[in-house]
Amino acid sequence: MLNKKIRVGVLASNGSVGQRFVQLLADHPWFDLAVVSGSERRVGKKYGDTCKWLLPGGIPEKVREMVMVPSTPEALDVPLVFSALPKAIAVDQEPEFAKAGIAVCTNAGAYRREKDVPVLLPEVNPDHTALIKKQQANRGWGGFIVTNPNCTSTGTTIALRALDKSFTLDKVFAVSLQALSGAGYPGVPSMDIIDNVIPFISGEEEKFEWEPRKIMGTLTDSGVKMAEFKMSTHTNRVPVTDGHLVCLTVEVRNKPSSIEEVIRAMGEFKTPEISSGLPSTPSPVIKVMEDESRPQPRLDRMTGNGMSTVAGRIRTDPVLDMRLLVLSHNTIRGAAGGSIYNAELLVKQGFI
C-alpha cells in the first residue's frame, strides 16, 4: 500500500511492552523500526547487550545491533513513535514528541482521560481520531498523542461493542482473571503468586469502569460524551503468563429473542470498513468458541496472531440477560499490537 516504509521508533523499548513493540515491528510491512530508545544507563549500548529479553524466540536480528538513543525527539528523528513509557514519565515526555511534530501512539495511560485525546480501538471508534485536530489546535502541536486502552479494557470493550450494536448495553458486571505480563517486569514477585491468586490490582478497576464508556462514547463539539451503560468490576491477578480472561454478565435494553441471536451478533461482528484490511486487522475480529470450557489463556491467546478477541460460554443468565467469557492477549492486542493497529488506521486516515 505504501510506496516506502515509514520510519518509526520505540520509546522504553526494553520493558515488557517495549519488547513486544520491537518483536511486532521487526518485520512490519508498513513500518521500518529505525531507532530504539531507553533510559540513560542504556544509551549508547547495543540493544542486544542491554536488554533482558523476556519473549520466546529471542531478539530480532536487525534490532540486536541497534545502538540505543535517549528518549528525545531529536535523537529519534522519525515521524512516528510508539511509546511503552511508564505513566509517570510519559506525562512529560510524550508532549515533547507531539510538539516536535511527531505522531505518538502510546500504550501509557497518562493522557487517556484528556478530553482531546482519543482512546482508540479501530474495531470500535475509528471516528474518534477526529479529536486529533482539536488536540493540535488546543495545544499548538504539530504532532499528536493517540492512546490505546488499558489491556483489560481492550478485549472487553470490543466484545461489549458487538453486544451494544445489536442490543444496546444497560449494565455490565465484569470480573477479570489477568495475566502476569500485564504488570510489566519484574512485576509480580513469584512468591506472591505461586499456589495463589491476588484479588487486587492497584487502579485497575477505576480504568476498567471508565475506559469502555469513553471508547464507546459519542463525539460532540466538546469532546467525547461517555456511553451511558453502567459498569462494575472486580480485577484479579492469576498465575498465567499472557492472556486476560474476563467473566461478563450483561443487561441490555433491546432484548434478544434468543441466546442464538447473541451468539450470532458476536460471531458476525465486523470491524468498521475504515479499520479493515490493515496489516494488523484481526481475523476473525471476534472468535466465538463452542467448547464450553473455552476460551482458555494458554490455548487460545494466540488466536489471530494474538490480535483477535475470543469469546465463549455465551449463555443466558438467571438475573440479567446474558453471560459470557472474553479472552484477549494483553501484551499483543491489549498493548503493543493494539497501538500498532492504531497507527495503521492513522496512516490510512491520513494523519501520518
Added chain:
Amino acid sequence: MLNKKIRVGVLASNGSVGQRFVQLLADHPWFDLAVVSGSERRVGKKYGDTCKWLLPGGIPEKVREMVMVPSTPEALDVPLVFSALPKAIAVDQEPEFAKAGIAVCTNAGAYRREKDVPVLLPEVNPDHTALIKKQQANRGWGGFIVTNPNCTSTGTTIALRALDKSFTLDKVFAVSLQALSGAGYPGVPSMDIIDNVIPFISGEEEKFEWEPRKIMGTLTDSGVKMAEFKMSTHTNRVPVTDGHLVCLTVEVRNKPSSIEEVIRAMGEFKTPEISSGLPSTPSPVIKVMEDESRPQPRLDRMTGNGMSTVAGRIRTDPVLDMRLLVLSHNTIRGAAGGSIYNAELLVKQGFI
C-alpha cells in the same frame, strides 16, 4: 462434654476429601475414628499400604495400621459415618446406612435436593435439622442423612447470611476462582492448568445458584421454602492447591447507611447460640481483612484452622450496593471440616 467418645467411620476414606476426614478425626475430642472403608480392591489392606496420601504431614499414626473394610453398615458397625463417596455411589450406599439406623453426615451431593434432607451450615440454618424427623418418617429410616453444601457454596453462603441478616439480600453476582483440590484426585490434569485457568466446572454453577437459597430458606410443613434472592454465577478453576475465592457483587433491600455498616455487619456476625462452642466452631466465624489485597488463598486459607470464612475488600459498587471477596478452605470448611461441624451440632441437638 461427652462421657465417652462416639465411634465413627469414614466412607471412601482414601480420596481427597476422605483423607481430610481422616486427618481431622484422628484427634477429635468427641469422635473416635474406629473404622475406615474403601473400594473393593482396598478391603483387607492396611490404610497406610493402600492410600496414596496427598496431604502435608503424613498419615496419622493410629490410622496407618487400620485394616480397610467394605462400605456396608455391618462392616463399619458404628452409630455415625462420614461419607466422602462420589455422588454416583452415594446415591445407593448412603440410604443403606440410614436404614440400618446410622447417622450419615455426607459431603456428597446426591441428596442435597431432596425435600426432607437438610443442607446444613451450623452458622446459618441449624434449625433445618428438624427435617430429620420428617425424613425418618417418610422413609422409614432409623438413621438419617445430613448433607453439607458444595465447597463453593459454603463460604459464600455464610458471608451472604451475614449480609442478609442485616440488609436482606435481593440480587447476588458471584464469580469464583476455585482451587484444584475441589476436583478430587487425580482431578485436573496438570497440562490443563499450568500457565492457565479453566473457566468452566461441570455442574458447579447450577449448585452454586441453588444451594445458598435452600440453606437460607425457611422451614415449612412441606420442607424448605427457598430464599427469594436471585443469584448469578461464573465458576473458574485456577492453579491453587486449596482455598476457593469468590468475588461478590450484591444488591440488598434495606440499604446500609454506609459501607462501614456493612463491614461491621460482616465482622460482628455470630454463629447461632446452638452452633457455638462446639469443637469445630470457627473462631472467628467471619474474619474481615483490612489489607486491600487480601484475602489470598495461600496466605489466608488456614484462618481459624481452615474453618473461618474470610472476607475482604468490602466496598461500594457503582451499579449495585456493595462488592466484596470471600475465601473459604474448600476441603476443610467446604467439605470434611464442615461435615464434622455438622455432626457436632447433631450431637448437641440430640440427634446422635
Added chain:
Amino acid sequence: MLNKKIRVGVLASNGSVGQRFVQLLADHPWFDLAVVSGSERRVGKKYGDTCKWLLPGGIPEKVREMVMVPSTPEALDVPLVFSALPKAIAVDQEPEFAKAGIAVCTNAGAYRREKDVPVLLPEVNPDHTALIKKQQANRGWGGFIVTNPNCTSTGTTIALRALDKSFTLDKVFAVSLQALSGAGYPGVPSMDIIDNVIPFISGEEEKFEWEPRKIMGTLTDSGVKMAEFKMSTHTNRVPVTDGHLVCLTVEVRNKPSSIEEVIRAMGEFKTPEISSGLPSTPSPVIKVMEDESRPQPRLDRMTGNGMSTVAGRIRTDPVLDMRLLVLSHNTIRGAAGGSIYNAELLVKQGFI
C-alpha cells in the same frame, strides 16, 4: 524432492504425542497425512469431534473432518505410519503393520531393546538403519519398525555425541528436570505438581542410562555393540509444560585443552551429510547459548522450531572435566518431530 507426497497415517492420533504428529504432518512437504486412527470408541467419529485438542493453535483444518479408523493395516492402507501407541499396545500392533509391508516410525519404547531394531537419531547414527535388512530377514517382514529414543535421551544423546566425537566419553552424570507433557495426557495430576517437584519417573532412569549407549554404539554383525562410557542419572518432574532440561557432568578420555575447545566442539557439531538438508533437519543442530542463565524451557524450547538441541553453561568442573546444560523440546524433537525426521532419513536412504 519427491514427485508426489507419500501418504501416511498416525496411530493413536488423539493423545499428547499423537496430536503433535497431526500438527507437524498437517503441512509436511513430503508426507500427506491421509488417515488417523484411534481406539475403538473413537472409530467412525470425526477427529475434531472426538479429540480433546491440547495444543495452542487448534486442530489443523484438514484433519478436523477426517473420520477415525481402527488401528489395522487394512484400515490405514498407507506405506508409512507414525505410531504414538502406548508401549503395552504397540508391542502387539506395530508388528502387524510391519508384516503387512508398512514402514513404522514409532515413538513407543516397545522394540527399542531388540537387537535388530534401530533407535534412530539422524544426527548420531543414521548408519544404524542397516539393521532394517536384518530385521526383515529375521522376522520375515516386508515392512519394518524404526524407533526414536525416549524424550529425555534425545537431546542428551545429541549433545553427548558432539562431546564424544571430539573427546571420547568416559563417564556421564545426568540429572533431568522434565516437562509435564512427557507424561502424556491426563498424565501428572495437578495436585501433585503445583508448588512441587516429583523426584521420580517410573522406568525413566533405566531408559536414560541405556538408550544413549545403544544409539552411540557400533554396528556389528550381531547387532549394535553398546558404547562403552558409563552413565548415572536422576530424573525429576517439574511444573513446566514442554521442554526437558538436563544437567550434565562429564569425564572424557581425550582432555580438551580449554573449555573454549568444548564450547567450539558443541557449537560446530554437524549432522552427518546423509541427515542434513531434510525438511526436519534442525538448524542449528546444537545452539550454544552464552547467557549463563540459559537455556530455559519457556524461552528456548522452540529453538529451530523445537527441533534444535540447546546447550548452555558449558564450564569446567571441580571433580570431572566439564559441566553443561542441555534443553530439548520433548514432544517435538523428543517425540513426534524426531520420528518424522527419522522417516525423512529413511526416504532419503531408500527404505521408504
Added chain:
Amino acid sequence: MLNKKIRVGVLASNGSVGQRFVQLLADHPWFDLAVVSGSERRVGKKYGDTCKWLLPGGIPEKVREMVMVPSTPEALDVPLVFSALPKAIAVDQEPEFAKAGIAVCTNAGAYRREKDVPVLLPEVNPDHTALIKKQQANRGWGGFIVTNPNCTSTGTTIALRALDKSFTLDKVFAVSLQALSGAGYPGVPSMDIIDNVIPFISGEEEKFEWEPRKIMGTLTDSGVKMAEFKMSTHTNRVPVTDGHLVCLTVEVRNKPSSIEEVIRAMGEFKTPEISSGLPSTPSPVIKVMEDESRPQPRLDRMTGNGMSTVAGRIRTDPVLDMRLLVLSHNTIRGAAGGSIYNAELLVKQGFI
C-alpha cells in the same frame, strides 16, 4: 532449662528470612523477642504497619505492635541478635554488634569464609564453636559472630555427614532444585518462573562446593582444615515456594556391604550429645522415606516442624557407590530455624 528467658533482637526483621525469625521466636521457650530492627524508612513505625508479611498465619500478635528500631547495638540493647541482613550490609554492621559485646547468630554469608568464624550446624560440628575464643582474641571483641550455612548447603551437609561418618566421603555430585523463598523478597519475578525453571543462581555453586567441606572440616590451631572430599554442583531454581531438594551421587572410601547399610546409616544418624534435647533439635534428625517418589517439597518440607533433613531414594549407582535425595526447608532449617538452633547450642555451651 533457663531461669529467665534471654532477651533477643532480630536485624532486618521485615524480609523473607527476618519474618521466619519473628515467627519462630514469637513463642520460643528460651528466647524473648524483645526488639525488631529494620531500615531507616521503617524506624519508628509499628512492625505490623511497615511489614508486608509473606507467611501463612499472619504476624504474631505480640510483634505486631512493636516499634521498629535502627540496627545499632545501642538501639537493640540485648545480649543476642539474630541477623537476616543482606551480605553487603552485614559485612559492616555485624561487627559493630560483636564489638559491643553482643552475640550475633547470622544467616548472612559475609563472614562464613573467615578463618576464625564458625559455619555452624549443631548436628555436624558443634566443636567448631571453639573458634569463638580465637575470634574474640583476634579481633578484640566481647561478643562474636556465628554463621549458619547457605540454605542449600544445610540439608546436604547433614546428609553427607551421616554418610561420611560411616563410609568416609570421596566424591560428591549434587544437583539442586531450589525454592523461590531462597531468593528473598521480591526475589524471582513471576514472569521468569511460571512454566519454567532457571538453571542458574548467582554465586550459589561456589558456596555449595565450599561450605560443606568447611563445616565437615577439622579444627586445628590455625582454624578449620577443610574436609578432603571433592564436590561438584549444578544449582537450579524451580517454581516451588519452600523446600530445597538435592539429587546426590556419592563415592565413598569405605564401601558399604549393601545399600541397606547406607539406608541404616542415614536413618540412625544422631545429632551429637551436646546438640540434642535443645528446643530446636530436629526429630528425627534425618527422616528416611521409603516411598520411591519421596521426599517432595510440598508434602515433606515441614517434617519435624521444618527442622528435619529428609532423605529418600537411597539406591546404588551404576558409576559411583550410591545415589539419594535430600530435602530441607530452606527458610526454616536452612535459615532462621538453623540460626536459632545454633543460638540454643551456644547457650548450652555457655557462650551466651
